Amino acid sequence: MSTIKANKEIKGIKIDPSIFTFKFHCLCNGECCYYGVYTDLKEHQQIINIKDKIIPLMDDSQTTDVSKWFEAPEKDEDFESGVAVGTELFNGKCVFLDENGLCTLQKLALKENEHKWKYKPLYCVLFPLTIFEGALTIDDEHIDRLKTCNKNPVKEISIYEACRDELIHLFGEDGFAELEDYRKEFLNGENSREVA
Ligand code: SF4
Ligand code: SF4
Structure with missing residues (x-):
């Protein structure tokens, strides 16, 4: 760009x-969503913190191994924390995308009757x-x-x-x-x- x-x-x-x-x-x-997304360090931490609510909503096309969810953090001033963390790909799509093309983070928010973007990284929303x-x-x-x-x-x-x-x-x-x-x-x- x-x-x-x-x-x-x-x-x-x-x-x-x-x-x-x-x-x-x-x-x-x-x-x-096939390419994953860069999350802010804080968003990445929030997702890890709610892993026990995310895992039950995943299907067989996704991995429940949390160590496979994110790439290594890297410096990026376009992120609030100054650090970006990319989501990993699994089965040719973002680890959070299910087999029906739905984002598990959005599914969780809707299940909890919260705003659909509550857990979604900003760059996914944008x-x-x-x-x-x-x-x-x-x-x-x-x-x-x-x-x-x-x-x-x-x-x-x-x-x-x-x-x-x-x-x-x-x-x-x-x-x-x-x-x-x-x-x-x-x-x-x-x-x-x-x-x-
Ligand atoms: S922004 Fe809309 S049209 Fe573009 S890839 Fe995503 S869902 Fe498809
Ligand atoms: S919307 Fe969800 S599935 Fe799509 S890239 Fe973002 S975190 Fe991954």
């Missing part, structure tokens, strides 16, 4: 304005968006390498519109309102450039 040109920052995160125009339509069975070098942007490298992701976007909506709930999750309602103001300002600027 190349360095992002961003003039706006919300809650310490720069905004790549291409999220307002890039067309996206999510319509597949979670191919994005995809196809991501945070790269401090900027909210499109994870185009991952989208491009997937066979089914956004290959036939039938609806003409932007990735920003497609990911509204995810953006509220990231910024809160107040931050999202600020983002919406920035979107209007940005698109007005684009339209006036087209007319001129």
Whole structure:
């Protein structure tokens, strides 16, 4: 991914304005989970802490050996702790993905009547968006390498519109309102450039 040109920052995160125009339509069975995800060190620890609730929800396509769930930690300033920990792959998919294409962490939250993203790593929630070098942007490298992701976007909506709930999750309602103001300002600027 190349360095992002961003003039706006919300809650310490720069905004790549291409999220307002890039067309996206999510319509597949979670191919994005075949590669695993990078979690923050704290998210990784939280998952380990609730392993006894996760294991009973796993099926035969998954491993209940906790030592096989995560890669070695590595430094990464795009994560709150400054350390990222990747989930391992097992049977060609993230260790937490079950044979029906469901995330076990999300299954657990729903079973407990909690918000579906309670235990889910932030970067799973955000995809196809991501945070790269401090900027909210499109994870185009991952989208491009997937066979089914956004290959036939039938609806003409932007990735920003497609990911509204995810953006509220990231910024809160107040931050999202600020983002919406920035979107209007940005698109007005684009339209006036087209007319001129
Ligand atoms: S984000 Fe892409 S790969 Fe993931 S479920 Fe949606 S279309 Fe499929
Ligand atoms: S943790 Fe869940 S949502 Fe994230 S990549 Fe793994 S299976 Fe997919």
